Amino acid sequence: MRLAQLPQEFVGAQPILATLEAAGYEAYFVGGSVRDTILGKPIHDVDIATSAYPEEVKALFKRTVDTGIEHGTVMILDHGNGYETTTFRTESGYQDYRRPDKVTFVRHLEDDLKRRDFTINALALRQDGEVIDLFDGLSDLKAGVIRAVGDPEARFGEDALRMMRAVRFASQLNFNIEAKTLAAIHTHAHLLSQIAVERIHDEFVRMMLGTAAYRGLTVMIQTTLADYCPGLVGHTIDLSTIATVPELAPKNEVEVWAMVAFHLGLSYPDTVEFLQAWKTANHIIKSANQALHLAYAQQYHGVTKQLLFAMTPDTIAAGTNVARMSGYGPDDPNEWLTLYNALPIQDPHDLAVSGADLIKKMGLTPGPAVGETLQKVQNAVIDGKVNNDVDALLKYVQEKILTTDDASTKK
Known part of the structure; x- marks a missing residue:
């Protein structure tokens, strides 16, 4: 497969690949940016993989930064942009189920791609637009399937966070998880307890903000991944209720946590404790609790001017969306914000x-x-x-x- 037109982000980085290739090395665009380009989605970070070793990369470019040189990554600075360029590598000895104990630099692209998590992320792109697909990732993209590269048992045993990445991609891309990959998540779900909460937090929030969050939540329940997340054990029914919300579409992290707390039936103090266990930022906790307060008020006794006065437009919007997603919101999504704006005063x-x-x-x-x-x-x-x-x-x-x-x- 060859892409007829590359995004401007890739076009701007083509001279980097050209310089590496002119010196006799291989160089490719890799990772999520390749996947998203093929799917027609906007791309963010442009990552480059090369057969050149870090010192060889640094010798070719005037301005570089050692952002992760122990893992083969060098940041190349070019015309105000920075491009992370990583040497092909193999990894081994994942004692903490997250980071490799040993990294070995190699010269062959296949050795580098086969260590990656999923086939849709194991695609490489030449600067001329040719896609290198060694693990049938293009077929999985077309079919809407998330499949581990090689043996899924081995992939999740190497890095347990990959299981959360799988449910996040299922949500973001509205893809199904392939049967063997799904079974391996179930088998290795307990390994999630070895992963830092901050990492799980980021993946969970991104999953909940995806276009098909119900997919990710459903998989977390089916595979028992949810049981290894802070405060979710024993809440299968509550999570299932969230997964069946017809229009589950939180717009930001505040709405994610207010929605979860609402369906778990948490009190305000319990919500603080719950979110602290998730290592959530204090300002998010405060805003989520306010949004939760608004949703509870609508459910039980109605929203008052006094309650709205204690809030901000952002938390009112969040609380409105949580209440509406849960079947308790006003018919007019702007009703509470309009009432707030009409208050004689909005601050003591x-x-x-x-x-x-x-x-x-x-x-x-x-x-x-x-x-x-x-x-x-x-x-x-x-x-x-x-x-x-x-x-x-x-x-x-x-x-x-x-x-x-x-x-x-x-x-």
Whole structure:
């Protein structure tokens, strides 16, 4: 197979391959960028594989960076772009089920490609557009199949994270996982416990953001991979419910975790603990909990102006999508955001009076009572009971709050 037209990302890197080939070495584009080009998808990183050893690569180019030279990777800097160029290699001795104990540089492309995870990722591309397919990856791309290169038992025994990559690709590409590969995932699922949570976290989120997340979740349940993820053991039914959501389409990581927490029925404190176990960033945890709060409110007692005031447009959008995916959202997807935008104030600092005003003009004694009064004033403004105007607010305090509060709040 020969591609008639290469993406501009490859065209810009062609001089790198040309330089390597002119020196007598082989050089190819490899990895996901080749796969995505064939599928007509946008590409991101351009990776190059070559028969030249790292020192030979460095001798050919003026500007290089040793980004992973122990594994044969050199970054070639060219016209403001960086191209990771890796020597053909074999790997052996995966004692931690993730990284090879030994890397050996080789001169033959086949030796390099046969160590890769899946046939659709074991394609190489010449600078003239010719695709090198040694493991029938093109057929698997056409059939929509994820198949391990060679023996799947060996591939997952080498690197257990490949199992999560398989379910992620199933989701992102809407592909099926080939039977032997699927069986090997089931056999080796327990090895996922050897992998750093941060790595599993990244693959899980990317899987949930795929176009067919239900595929990945279904495989995780069928193969028991889910049992080796933080906080998911014993939640097969809950995960199955997520997998059957008709329009499962979270838009970002916040929605991913709010959706999972919602269907697991987690409380807010439990959600924090759950997401911390997943090594989730603190700002994501905070936003996911707010989105969860909104989804729960819609499910049980309805969304109020006070609840929306405590949120941001982003968390409102996330909570709306989670609620709608789960069958509880408003008919109008913009309803809650419209209500939020119509609030008289959207931040406590927008309130026209301050604690100092209450002390100076209303005679309140400094202390907790000031904060309590400000909270009542803020709630009244949000609910539309009084305008956010200094005179109107001071009058409200005098007539609606101080007259009913304990006289001890005054001097």
